[in-house]
Amino acid sequence: MAARTPLMAGNWKMNLDHHEATHLVQKLAWTLKDAKHDFAGVEVVVCPPFTDLRSVQTLVDADKLEIGYASQDISAHEKGAYTGEVSATMLSKLGVSYAVVGHSERREHHAEDDALVGAKTKAALGAGIVPIVCVGEGLDVRQAGEQVSYTLAQVDGALAGISAEDAAKVVIAYEPVWAIGTGEVATPEDAQEVCAAIRARLAELYSADVAGAVRVLYGGSVKSTNVASIMAQTDVDGALVGGASLQAEEFAAIVRFQSHSVGL
Numbered sequence: 001m002a003a004r005t006p007l008m009a010g011n012w013k014m015n016l017d018h019h020e021a022t023h024l025v026q027k028l029a030w031t032l033k034d035a036k037h038d039f040a041g042v043e044v045v046v047c048p049p050f051t052d053l054r055s056v057q058t059l060v061d062a063d064k065l066e067i068g069y070a071s072q073d074i075s076a077h078e079k080g081a082y083t084g085e086v087s088a089t090m091l092s093k094l095g096v097s098y099a100v101v102g103h104s105e106r107r108e109h110h111a112e113d114d115a116l117v118g119a120k121t122k123a124a125l126g127a128g129i130v131p132i133v134c135v136g137e138g139l140d141v142r143q144a145g146e147q148v149s150y151t152l153a154q155v156d157g158a159l160a161g162i163s164a165e166d167a168a169k170v171v172i173a174y175e176p177v178w179a180i181g182t183g184e185v186a187t188p189e190d191a192q193e194v195c196a197a198i199r200a201r202l203a204e205l206y207s208a209d210v211a212g213a214v215r216v217l218y219g220g221s222v223k224s225t226n227v228a229s230i231m232a233q234t235d236v237d238g239a240l241v242g243g244a245s246l247q248a249e250e251f252a253a254i255v256r257f258q259s260h261s262v263g264l
């Protein structure tokens, strides 16, 4: 079975206008190049707001940057009278290769449930976009010791009705809500426990091949100072980074760590 290429994705959330986006992507590319980053060893993706995507596409195409870009959300609808929505086809035309789906901030502030997350996952896959499906428990669930069953129920919801062929393409990001933006990173053991359980669930739902192909990321207060211990875990294949991805040097340091660990 082919090794899983680590994925480092920077979720900018609702930060940076299109001028700032261009500046950050340029700076990130320069910083990684100066550090002789080998893009074959680690995939680097940024997730700007919708309004920045065209500018990022123009820059990436013009300078032939090996940096991918993702949307932070995607519509479950194909087209038509859905004011404010952005379709998978529209995003695909912009060269978007990944879409964050079911982030806890959308689940919380926009009442997204597992059924909607599943529909968005399907919409992304239907347009050739890889969904980065976010799952993870809140503090109350963690304190009750129910993080594994809670998170696996979200995985089941997101993948309901999805074929094995499509499931193998999906990225799952385990983001315990209590670790997001709080500076309170999960311990490596906490991350491994749930990421391993997610992979085991994929094997149950599909096959060992699908479980072995899917990249499982960790997200929640990842920084250059803690990424090494998280990435050392067997079932963690990358990170979904929020705040720390807004600084080119810091995000590059997170990415560079991984380059070094694979001997580049």
Ligand SMILES: O=C[C@H](O)COP(=O)(O)O
Pocket: 011, 103, 175, 179, 180, 181, 182, 183, 219, 220, 221, 222, 240, 241, 242, 243, 244
């Ligand atoms: O999507 C990213 C996560 O919400 C993590 O955010 P954070 O790194 O600022 O904690």
